[in-house]
Amino acid sequence: MTDNTKKIAALPIEAPAYEAVTDLISDYAHALDDGQLDRWPGFFTETALYHVTTRENHDQGLPIGIIRCVGRGMMIDRVKAFHTANIFEPHHYNHLLGPARIGPGRTAGAVASRCNFQIVRIMEDGRMDLFATGKYLDEIVLESGVAKFRERFVVLDSRNVDILMVVPL
């Protein structure tokens, strides 16, 4: 490591403000509720990790996931795949979020958040069912001054996962 690097590392790194964090978490949910999948990758940093797993795997520290995207490019590909392979009966979602429990992140400039969710799925004919429950475990940082997910773990309570589920949660 050069002296130069040390100097850069020593600069204080600004963490996103409380309100920016809670707004990010809400906006993400509302975008998905609105079916605006194209907005989804934009909530993440360029090199972010998006990982959907079950509570069981997560508690055992297993790296196995149901969906794993590394980087915004991979997320954009996933959105494209969704648009071309939409075999679903039309439906949409209601993401109900609990309050975010916010604390310091793993590195300087990062905020950690834990937030429960319950997602209700509404079919075209009006049927509603509880689609998924779980928690979001997030690391949130500023990228060009905007709060983004550097990491979002979606930990599902149930191992019964709809195998056709390709939609971001």
Add this chain to the structure above:
Amino acid sequence: MTDNTKKIAALPIEAPAYEAVTDLISDYAHALDDGQLDRWPGFFTETALYHVTTRENHDQGLPIGIIRCVGRGMMIDRVKAFHTANIFEPHHYNHLLGPARIGPGRTAGAVASRCNFQIVRIMEDGRMDLFATGKYLDEIVLESGVAKFRERFVVLDSRNVDILMVVPL
């Protein structure tokens, strides 16, 4: 427009504080949970719009609503009608709200809010069912220094609406 009017319009208009907005949204839900329907009109400004519609109609910009009240007087009439025509099996509600996403309103002094909800209905015998999900789209202003809804759109996710539903949501 007279010079006088212009001067009045030029005065800064105070917007409700963040906490007053979130308290209003919570108090509204708790009043309905408590069955205190008489309190319901008091959460709105004198000339407020209360509009219940479906997601489908709302997305298409259709002005068709399931319930539409313009002004507090009309809301008071609705509460009276409810008291005289209560043909329901006894029940009550649990309004679970997501975090409010707050931003600037359409006019000076107004705050806009979007907030998801899930309402569970509990019948006298203890049965619980998911009654409605959707979002509140609000414009909130100060009326005599108190935060009130100038506009509350209740956008239901499902088109399956209980036709007997006259209770405020």
Add this chain to the structure above:
Amino acid sequence: MTDNTKKIAALPIEAPAYEAVTDLISDYAHALDDGQLDRWPGFFTETALYHVTTRENHDQGLPIGIIRCVGRGMMIDRVKAFHTANIFEPHHYNHLLGPARIGPGRTAGAVASRCNFQIVRIMEDGRMDLFATGKYLDEIVLESGVAKFRERFVVLDSRNVDILMVVPL
């Protein structure tokens, strides 16, 4: 009352800050979600009251409760009983909380909070059901500088209560 006591009573008593209150409420829910029952008594003051009742009893002012613990010692006993008498099919919970409506408590230094909840139960095989809905009515104070429940009333919406329910809510 001696002059001495008067002097002590006259000292300003610090109330927990808003963020400490909302963090306490979230941490309590997350600990139960995580199955960390041993942490449960630690969220209360030494002499706290934990009272689970139904909406019906609560509205009528009946002191009858489903579960009533007075003091942390009694809570610790309850946790022990749970560990030794665990006859349940394995399962866990997702506590979804609404926003806390916070105001002044009954005494100086106390904060009152009302917060809706919906608890989903997830069985080992993945089945999910809406286990309970209701509201938390809390009195929160500082104990050695840490926010704790001095009183937590869990008011269940439904009178249909699982008689095997010994788990804290």
